[in-house]
Amino acid sequence: MKYIVGVDIGTTSTKSIAFDLKGNVITKKNIEYPILNPEPSWSEQEPDEMLSAVVESIKHVVAENDARGNKLIGVSFSSAMHSVIAVDEKGKTLTNCIIWADTRSKEYAEKIKSSELGHEIYMKTGTPIHPMSPLCKLCWMKDNAKDIFEKAYKFISIKEYIFYKFFNEYVVDYSIASATGLFDIYELGWNKKALDLAGISEDKLSRPVSTTEVIKGMRSEYADYMGIDVNTPFILGASDGCLANLGANAIKPGDAAVTIGTSGAIRIISDKPKNDEAERIFSYILTENHYVLGGPVNNGGIIFRWFRDNFSPLEIETAEKIGIDPYELLTTQASKVEPGANGLIFLPYLLGERAPHWDANSKGVFFGVNITHKREHFLRAVLEGVIYGVYDVGRALEETTGSIDTIYATGGFVRSQLWVQMMADVFNKKVVIAESYESSCLGAAVLAMKALGEIEAVEQVEKLVPISKIFMPNRENHERYMKNFEIYRRLYSKLKDEFVNIEMLQK
Ligand code: ADP
DSSP: OEEEEEEEEOSSEEEEEEEETTSOEEEEEEEEOOOBOSSTTOOEEOHHHHHHHHHHHHHHHHHHHHHTTOEEEEEEEEEOSSOBEEEOTTSOBSSOEEOTTOOTTHHHHHHHHTSHHHHHHHHHHOOOOSTTSHHHHHHHHHHHSHHHHHHOSEEEOHHHHHHHHHHSOOEEEHHHHTTTTSEETTTTEEOHHHHHHHTOOGGGSOEEEOTTOEEOOOOHHHHHHHTOOTTOOEEEEEEHHHHHHHHTTOOSTTEEEEEESSSEEEEEEESSOOOOTTOOSEEEEEETTEEEEEEEESOSHHHHHHHHHHHOHHHHHHHHHHTSOHHHHHHHHHHTSOTTGGGOEEEEOBTBBOTTTOBTTOOEEEESOOTTOOHHHHHHHHHHHHHHHHHHHHHHHHHHHOOOOEEEEESGGGGOHHHHHHHHHHHTSEEEEESOSOHHHHHHHHHHHHHTTSSSOGGGGGGGSOEEEEEOOOHHHHHHHHHHHHHHHHHHHHHHHHHHHHHHHHO
């Protein structure tokens, strides 16, 4: 049997999954690595540790498939966005891998964002001006790590580092490039104004190529170690966010993919890039004909976890005793409260927020507390607030790109019927749960199938992702939620300045 390995170089681990050509998982291997925080605002990872996780996980799935007599036809990659590594002329790292969560360039991002040039660069590159963006990271490095900045031969992402090790060549796929803040998504080339602002010339960056680009001729020491032929096709692939849409089958006009795991995101696919004058959403490349537009939220499932860990000791104890998940007990409690939590509204911005406000100072708020509210109202308001946060971005997306009909949901929140139904009701749209939980790896494998001529169009992913459940919206609940949501929306703009004041108090 033929198989493809989809490799997802993520933030907590690298996952390699072997898929057959019908999209079934044959075997998988996950290898974790830590996030390093040498300073409070810094988030880094060790490039060689990530390289080793990639190599070892591929080696593992290849060995298992060899034992079954299966034939490897390609390896394709998903990777987290926004990483930066400075390397010297010999390819030796001068920095760790500075990841998306790093906020050291916050002041640079604020300054660029408030300038006209910043707006112009966003409109060309599709990447929101934010400390996550390599553009802002390079601006920081230029002033604060001068030696490294001047010595650097290239500035690359983790995927480019791995491809360089394997093939001795610096290449970057359009998808990863489109999340750097340096790449013109209309022209498919590096953007001169962004490069000037970052203080670099084009030769400091890799050669941009299509996400279905195939590379062969691997250095034999790596091929031998992984037990594969040096001419095995390696497909560049795309970013994890873009591939999550593809792997969840949210690829047709009107489809949206919503993920609520620790953080969250809502994304749609468009055949053209479209940028938002108000700078609320991103526009990244999946292929030359598929642009992924959307917004990430910091405050996803982690907020439910916060409520569980800080306000639910009894539930945790009881759940342990009866052998169920505490989240299940908590969602049952929340289901006893009517939609709208009797007028209690929660702003979930405990971790500041990216889309739609891109405001690191924003905070959480319970609003409208009255004497009838009990603990479970607070619990329900928390679950509703997380959904309002994603819905707010969904509305911005619809304003920019046209209406959404169906939501394909993924991430830990799909384990709760109550929470998914809440999403269907708040959005007033059908929500589909796909069976695949490994959407980024599957998305990478689908790009490989296209690149290798096994399928004609990536839209054929539809046949590879079975649907496990559909939730239909309830109109009456939608109307109730909308009354709260209108207040929710106004609260942020009314409280914006106070968030800054409280932030100052904490300094
Ligand atoms: P990650 O983004 O780290 O991969 P997951 O996708 O596993 O995380 O999502 C974890 C989140 O999913 C938790 O923080 C929690 O909010 C939510 N979650 C997990 N299990 C349940 C459940 N049974 N009911 C409701 N929510 C759940």
